[in-house]
Amino acid sequence: MSKYWKPGSERPRTVLVDDEEGGVLFLSSPPSSSGFGHSSLERQRQRLPVYKYRTAILYLVENHATTIIVGETGSGKTTQIPQYLKEAGWAEGGRVIACTQPRRLAVQSVASRVAEEMGVKLGEEVGYTIRFEDQTKPNVTKIKFLTDGVLLREMMDDPLLIKYSVIMVDEAHERSLSTDMLLGLLKKVQRRRPQLRIIISSATIDAKSMSTFFHIRRRNIGQAAEDPTPSELPAILSVEGKGYNVEIHYVEEPVSDYLQAAVNTVLSIHDKEPPGDILVFLTGQDDINAAVQLLTEDAQNNGLLVLPLFSGLSRADQDLIFSPTPKGKRKVVISTNIAETSLTLEGIVYVVDSGFSKQRFYNPIPDIENLVVAPISKASARQRAGRAGRVQPGKCFRLYTEEYFVKEMPAEGIPEMQRSSLVSCVIQGNKGESGGLNDLRRNQNTQNELKLKALGIDNILGFDWLASPSPEAMIRALEVLYSLGILDEDAKLTSPTGFQVAEIPLDPMISKMILSADTYGCSEDIITIAAVLSVQSIWISVRGAQKEFDEVKLRFAAAEGDHVTYLNVYKGFIHSGKSSQWCYKNYINYHAMKKVIDIREQLSRLLRRLGIVLKSCERDTQVLRKAIIAGFFAHACCLEEFSPNGMYKTIKSSQEVYIHPSSVLFSELLGI
DNA sequence: GAGCACTGC
Known part of the structure; x- marks a missing residue:
């Protein structure tokens, strides 16, 4: 790679160097051929904050095994850095530049944006891979976007990730399970393949711990002599974002009821502040529905258009969020964490932050995962506030004191790895x-x-x-x-x-269930159940039609429990000709069902490859239940005798457990 | 009487 240095030129003196003072030129792409400065897309690219760090980034990647880039949203790092790397020759000789994202949607949208900027057809020189969708061409694709989960899967067949020259792990600060797994394994790959470059991109300043982690001391393993190995010390570079200023307001006294405080704050914003939509962060569906109701009932707020937002909502209800605000109205979106990272709402000027979110915690002693309302971290609070400054300067109202934020709020959340x-x-x-x-x-x-x-x-x-x-x-x-x-x-x-x-790309308990089904002769049915168990929920959450929803659900209910009930739903869906109308009538999530079909398809292909012949047990639910038990026996529990409220105890640890109200067995318990 | 958010050849 050193051929891209201007011979004899002075090396950059500091990390934060730019073209003018560094005296470093990259000659791989002459201005004329790369089209610098002509099209409007090109001009847009150059206006991004990351552009002035182009040379510095390439220098660091060249000379360091690991480069950590701290950049706020809007810096352009995700779309630009892979292009810079390609322009500098990192994709030559059949090598591929990879960029991972935690979410599928981000992979797709970033890939298509980059393809557009480069003026190429998506799926050729620029491609992406997510589960069920591979838009890449071998030996043609040079820049590849993928979810970190997909890259982990690729490591199973190619542990040293031989085809990649650079791997950029984006949004590393989110510390998702697969990002942490990937970073741990990449560190190991780097020891064996010092030529591999890793770029870790994160939105928080906590780059130090990443840097310490990746400061590897290599064992001597006899590297090819003509390729000088890069420095083992990770480089850190920060790039400013492009967001607008957000003014932070705190409460003076701690609030006892954040729900009521959130409602009051919305009303006061509506009363005192200039136009602009409001985004409120609460913890869950219950909170959100309650707040929506309070705000809608309030007689003095005819000017408010109040909308709930959480993932259990039907697609149509979620889409309401994106519809333009009617004239003379102010939109108020009351949301879970989904609006913190996964969904971006345009036009938000005010954010109300309750300071809480629901988080999953895992207790290894009884082997039980719980969802609890817990305080958020400073990093989350900043991310939430940033949602107010996307289109113009905004304001964020935090429902906690400044003293709490400064002194008590943890800097970072607990990584998912330690909560699952x-x-x-x-x-x-x-x-x-x-x-x-x-x-x-x-x-x-x-x-x-x-x-x-x-x-x-x-x-x-x-x-x-x-x-x-x-x-x-x-x-x-x-x-x-x-x-x-x-x-x-x-x-x-x-x-x-x-x-x-x-x-099998599923939870090991589910995979074991599938393999056992082969023995019991019910694999055909079990993979349907496995597919349903791996999607969020096949039911749609309905407001104000709970009773009707329960009645409809009973039509599918099986005495054997939820698993056989899922089988009934699947059969009904297939029988309807996979109709979205049928789903709508039966309070079933059409998109979840389509995903079930995809996963089921994938599983049946996989089983064929493993030499398992699909076989249906027809109506024999006995064998079906045996296969389920083979995977889930660790969760077995026993109904307590004379328990008035249906209390069970787990066989393994005598933990008290109850049937979940969403289960079809719950209504049976109540004798409905 | 209840479901934060993601993800996987």
Whole structure:
């Protein structure tokens, strides 16, 4: 890569260097051929804050194994950096530049934006891969956007990610389960492949801990001499964002009821502030519906258009959020965290931040995950406030005191890795290590096998996590997998069960259920159940029609419980000719059902590859239940005798549990 | 009588 340096030129003196003072030129793309300065797209590209760091970024990537880029939203880093890298020659010689995102939607939209800017057809030179959709062409695609989950999957077949020259992990500050997994494994890949460049892009300043993590000391492994290895010390560069200023307001005294306080704040904004839409962050559906009701009932607010927003809403209801605000009205969107990162609303000028969100916590002792309302972090609070400054200067009203924000609010949230069951991660790690069946078959050569072993997680307890999960959580994960027959006494994948489970992209308990179904002769039915279990919810959440919803649901209800009920819904959907109208009438989420069809299709292809013949048990739900138990026996529980309120206790740890009100068995319990 | 948000060949 050094050929892109102007010979004899002075190297940049500081990290924050730009073209003029650095004296560094990249000659790979002459101004005329790359079209600099002519089209309006090109001018737009140059106006992005990241543009003036172009040279610095290329210099750092050239000379450091890992570069950490701290950039606020709107800096243009996601769309521009992959293009800079390509212009500098990182995609030459059949190599690919990868850029990962935590969400599918982001992958698609960023890829199409970049293809447009480069004037190429999406899916050729610029492509993307998400589950169920591969828009790339081998040997043609040079810049590839993908979800971090997909890259993790790719590592199973290609543990050293040989085809990539640079991997940019975007939105790393979100610290999702798969981002953390990916970063842990990438660190290992880098030890074996020092030429691989990693760019970590994050919105928060906490780059220090990332930097410490990636400061690897390489073992001497005899690198090819003509390629000088880059510095092991990660470089950090920060790029300013493009958002407008947001004025922060705090309450003077702590509020006791954030729901009422949020409602009052909205009313006071409407009363005193100039036009502009309002976004309110609350915690969940209950809160949101209550606030919507309070605001709609209030007689003095005819000028307010109040809309709820959460993921359980039907697509049509979600789309209302994006419709233009009627003249003379002020739109108020009351939302969960979905509006913090996943959805961007234009036209928001005021944000009301309750300071809370619902978060998942995992207790490894009884092996139970809980959803609890908990205080958010400073990073979240800043992200929420930023939502007010996208189109013009805005205001953010925080329903907590400034003292609380400064002194008590944690800087970062707890990474998901430390809040979840690790059952899926252990499998992924093990698979990444051994490379799985495909690699065992393909990589007969000793050198490759050595590389694979070196990469892997021989010992899950000793794996180098970015944020280490609790020992209890790791032990519990190993225990569950051992009891399912997926890991052996040495915590290695068993053959064939363990390897087959690793091949199936679902929760290991579900995968085990599928494999058992083969023995019981009901795989055809079980994969339908597995597909439904892997989507959010197939039911639509309805406001004000709860009774009707329950009645309709009973039409599908099976005495055997929810799993067989899902099977009934699926059959009904197929029978209707996959009709969206049918879904609407039956309070079923059409998009979820389409996803069920996709996942089911994927599973049936996969099982065929694993040599499993699909077979239906027809009406024999007995075998169906046996297969379910084979995967979920760890969750078995027993109804307490004489319990007036239907209390169960888990077999394993005598934990008190109850049937969830959304279950079809719940109404049976009430005798409806 | 209840469902933060994501994701996977």
